[in-house]
Amino acid sequence: MSEEEIILSELSDEDLNLQMQDDLYDGMKEEIEEGVNIFLERGWQPYDILTKVLVEGMRIVGIDFRDGILFVPEVLLAANAMKGGMAILKPLLAETGAPRLGNMVIGTVKGDIHDIGKNLVTMMMEGAGFEVKDLGINNDADAYISELESGQYDILGMSALLTTTMPYMKVVIDTLVEKGTRDDYVVLVGGAPLNEEFGNAIGADAYCRDAAVAVETAKEFMAKRHNQLAG
Amino acid sequence: MSDKLTQMIADRGYVLADGATGTNLFNMGLQAGDPPELWNMDKPENIIKLYKGAVDAGSDLFLTNSFGSNASRLKLHASQHRVHELSRAAAELGREVADTAGRNVIVAGSMGPTGEIMGDAGTLSHETAVEMFEEQAQGLIDGGADVLWVETISAPEEYAAAAEAISNVGAPWVGTMSFDTAGRSMMGVTSVGMVDMIANLAHQPVAFGANCGVGASDLLRTVLGFASTGTQMPIVAKGNAGIPKYVEGHIHYDGTPEVMATYAQMARNSGAQIIGGCCGTMPHHLRAMREALDTMVLGAAPSLDEIAATLGGFSSPSDGTGDTPAPKRERRGRRRA
Numbered sequence: 001m002s003e004e005e006i007i008l009s010e011l012s013d014e015d016l017n018l019q020m021q022d023d024l025y026d027g028m029k030e031e032i033e034e035g036v037n038i039f040l041e042r043g044w045q046p047y048d049i050l051t052k053v054l055v056e057g058m059r060i061v062g063i064d065f066r067d068g069i070l071f072v073p074e075v076l077l078a079a080n081a082m083k084g085g086m087a088i089l090k091p092l093l094a095e096t097g098a099p100r101l102g103n104m105v106i107g108t109v110k111g112d113i114h115d116i117g118k119n120l121v122t123m124m125m126e127g128a129g130f131e132v133k134d135l136g137i138n139n140d141a142d143a144y145i146s147e148l149e150s151g152q153y154d155i156l157g158m159s160a161l162l163t164t165t166m167p168y169m170k171v172v173i174d175t176l177v178e179k180g181t182r183d184d185y186v187v188l189v190g191g192a193p194l195n196e197e198f199g200n201a202i203g204a205d206a207y208c209r210d211a212a213v214a215v216e217t218a219k220e221f222m223a224k225r226h227n228q229l230a231g
Numbered sequence: 232m233s234d235k236l237t238q239m240i241a242d243r244g245y246v247l248a249d250g251a252t253g254t255n256l257f258n259m260g261l262q263a264g265d266p267p268e269l270w271n272m273d274k275p276e277n278i279i280k281l282y283k284g285a286v287d288a289g290s291d292l293f294l295t296n297s298f299g300s301n302a303s304r305l306k307l308h309a310s311q312h313r314v315h316e317l318s319r320a321a322a323e324l325g326r327e328v329a330d331t332a333g334r335n336v337i338v339a340g341s342m343g344p345t346g347e348i349m350g351d352a353g354t355l356s357h358e359t360a361v362e363m364f365e366e367q368a369q370g371l372i373d374g375g376a377d378v379l380w381v382e383t384i385s386a387p388e389e390y391a392a393a394a395e396a397i398s399n400v401g402a403p404w405v406g407t408m409s410f411d412t413a414g415r416s417m418m419g420v421t422s423v424g425m426v427d428m429i430a431n432l433a434h435q436p437v438a439f440g441a442n443c444g445v446g447a448s449d450l451l452r453t454v455l456g457f458a459s460t461g462t463q464m465p466i467v468a469k470g471n472a473g474i475p476k477y478v479e480g481h482i483h484y485d486g487t488p489e490v491m492a493t494y495a496q497m498a499r500n501s502g503a504q505i506i507g508g509c510c511g512t513m514p515h516h517l518r519a520m521r522e523a524l525d526t527m528v529l530g531a532a533p534s535l536d537e538i539a540a541t542l543g544g545f546s547s548p549s550d551g552t553g554d555t556p557a558p559k560r561e562r563r564g565r566r567r568a
Contacts, residue, residue, distance in 0.1 A: 073419060115307075
């Protein structure tokens with residue numbers, strides 16, 4: 001446990017990776033940006049930096065959030081540091097045609113004006129490397145679906161805090177079914193009064209208890225999709 | 232000079248606060264998605280009915296319909312220019328009900344969170360938050376609120392911003408947080424941590440406590456945590472009427488008036504002096520709580536086991552206080568954050 005100053009550029013690839021995961025955990029944005037640039041100079045592929053360093057680091061943050069070791073403020077700092085690294089990688093990822101982690105549309109359902117939980121999910125999904133289009137509060141089926149149809153989306157996330165508004169999620173899902181596009185998307189739902197049983201009852205792919213679970217669930221579903229496409 | 236709430240606690244020993252606002256207003260036809268605060272101007276008769284519901288059921292204190300009347304929340308409805316107007320109207324209607332109640336009733340000006348994230352990773356600065364809360368607080372005081380009532384806060388930064396704003400308008404205040412994440416606030420504050428945080432505020436509240444959250448059992452555990460610090464500041468317990476259950480297409484809170492009556496007595500024995508309900512708590516619950524509080528003999532604080540056996544289990548094994556060491560991740564530890 002020495003307190004000597006760490007020179008990131010002097011670390012081996014393996015040590016630099018571990019150090020960056022620690023720095024992500026501590027929400028150190030500038031160090032993450034520096035580390036990403038060092039890996040790029042060393043010839044690492046942008047996609048490898050994203051998945052082997054940043055996403056892996058955020059996975060550990062997510063586990064400790066789930067287990068009550070970290071709380072929202074620390075997670076947000078980590079996500080913020082991750083976004084710093086992503087800002088450098090994003091144009092490079094597009095250039096190199098790397099696989100996307102996934103694109104998501106998210107919003108609070110019609111009739112509901114509560115958005116803190118939804119905002120946290122947005123920040124953590126972005127922190128995990130997903131592209132998120134946040135539609136804000138009070139969205140009807142048309143708002144969700146026209147956005148889904150306007151772009152290349154994989155995931156629909158719906159949030160509700162009120163017992164009176166959560167049933168509307170079913171309306172959105174039923175509309176997707178009618179249009180025949182339900183299976184084009186992974187539908188994730190969340191919010192304080194929901195539970196897994198409700199998620200199943202309305203035909204969502206998964207209920208997510210908190211923002212960390214949402215990220216993990218989204219990653220699992222995206223991995224399955226990639227496998228299906230590859231297979 | 233003592234404020235009205237401090238005086239009432241000194242005179243009576245305890246205060247029955249009110250119940251739900253949203254649940255009651257939805258029953259009067261508030262459309263989901265519409266901000267309830269607009270009714271302060273558009274349907275004042277319904278707001279008066281809401282306040283009277285609590286007062287007629289025996290509440291000594293009720294909260295105004297201004298939970299979301301800050302610029303940040305009203306902006307979502309393009310009404311951010313109406314903060315003062317809607318806040319003042321909420322308090323004026325409250326004044327009218329309290330002054331014709333025929334007994335001493337306190338009007339508490341409700342101030343909910345901005346909904347934005349503060350702190351290092353947040354988007355809302357301390358200065359802007361203070362400005363927003365101050366505008367709302369001024370409206371409530373101009374409308375005649377006796378005390379300001381900050382509630383459902385999860386971030387210490389936001390609690391501190393509200394304290395500073397209220398100091399600027401020179402009003403007495405109460406501030407409660409919601410403990411809904413493994414016994415802590417969403418931002419990780421424990422019950423004991425809240426007491427420590429308040430001790431450092433320049434403008435001290437006249438009472439503090441917990442509201443909303445996960446159910447009566449968790450809320451009482453939080454109250455026991457407050458009391459364990461030996462604090463002399465009056466404690467508020469404002470729990471939900473049970474937990475929302477999804478039954479055959481309908482959703483209802485499972486707390487009966489009997490359960491809420493038991494909860495009220497246990498809250499009092501746990502050390503709370505201001506006791507009320509939150510989501511799902513209707514006038515018939517309040518009546519049962521009034522009766523229970525007025526007829527009870529003060530007893531020993533319940534143990535956690537007694538709480539769980541009477542009101543149901545806790546949402547998490549620990550609430551982050553006490554001797555259990557916090558779980559930690561082993562780090563390389565070469566850099567200090």
